Amino acid sequence: MKPAPFAYLRPQGLQHALEALAADPGAKVLAGGQSLVPLLSMRLAAPSTLVDINALPGLDRVWADDDGVHVGALARHADVLASPDVRRVQPLVSQALSQVAHATIRNRGTTVGSIVHADAAAEMPMVITLLGGSVTVASTAGERTIPAEELYAGPLESTLRHDEVAVHATFPALAPGEGVGFAEVARRHGDYALVGVGAVVRIDGDDVVSARAGYLSVSDVPTVVDLTETWGDHDAAAHRALSALDPADDIHATAAYRAHLVRVLTARVLAAAYDDARTRASAGRDRDDG
């Protein structure tokens, strides 16, 4: 269980890192390494060069503005989870992060790294897709911003080019009238989820005007389903969700059990998101009245 040999670079500036990536098509970026190092140790990956970005300045920032929450490429899950700005501006990010692996892994793993690792069984790719966020990437040719809906090409495959490094991710802020929910079922706390579901529900008074759910571990890529038209009908919502998903058998669960979890968690998470929207709307009214 030792990695194959690789050349190692630890650039002190972004430009140097980008030039190193451009120079070697077999190079990979090393950030937190919590997914990459096991892949190397099991020899499922053998890049010719690792470009370690941990010494790059300024990439560990987490900040909020009118666009939402921004997370730099070296911000560890633990730092994003601890950020009051993130919890206030987009609480779904905090809710989902608390379910990412164990605390020890969150201390080293990065949120942006998890997003571009593109594991459909991971929480953050689903969350950024559900929220309609984006990832800003840099190369020697300049920067570009990839919308989350264009980020995932297949299992463990993002649309970043080999010479690009993700520099930050953006999660849009929770809009007025919106509420969020998140739940997952795993064999043991901290393990990969058998199924995970996130939801964003928007209300106007007592009416639900939008209900969307995102799914992890039940398809090859993070999948978002619009469930607005099925609001109030659990069977119809589950049917619509499952028609967009592809639950599979593995050693942890059967496809039928995963489908069952989709039904249960969809109802549970939509209800939680609706309650959250009501609570926030009511708190907002109290504030306006006060």
Add this chain to the structure above:
Amino acid sequence: MGEELHDIRLSVNGLVREVRVPARRLLSDALRHDLGLTGTHVGCEHGVCGACTVLVDGRPVRSCLMFAVSAVDCSITTVEGLTEPDGSPEGRLSAVQQAFAECHGLQCGFCTPGFLTTITAGLRDNPAPTEDEAREMIAGNLCRCTGYVNIVKSVLRASQIAEERS
């Protein structure tokens, strides 16, 4: 041509140590093989079991999921660095170590270094955990002997000992 070697400095338990390692040397192996600090144990070697957990800048991190060359700017604490100074050459057991001894928090001892480092940081962040919080604190570490009952007791006892000593 041989594999390229890197001359690096690692700050471990308050001492700066110089080692020459290939880039692929895991931090866990650098600690054990290059520095002789065999208190850090290697179990699964892919981040699941928690036996190799060390403190990196005070936070628990899997040393099998870091390369030594990537740890150059960090301050590392291994289980060997947990004892507290009391004037004697070897120091005294830390509150967490004392609690494991009192509560029979270990049997074979293989997983223990990872638990001790994890709980040391956990109690610093939350000095008086509930039993549920104690369980959550150790959720990322596997033990195949104890069934965890005495480890949870040890967390709670360590909290008391730290309080008594302060």
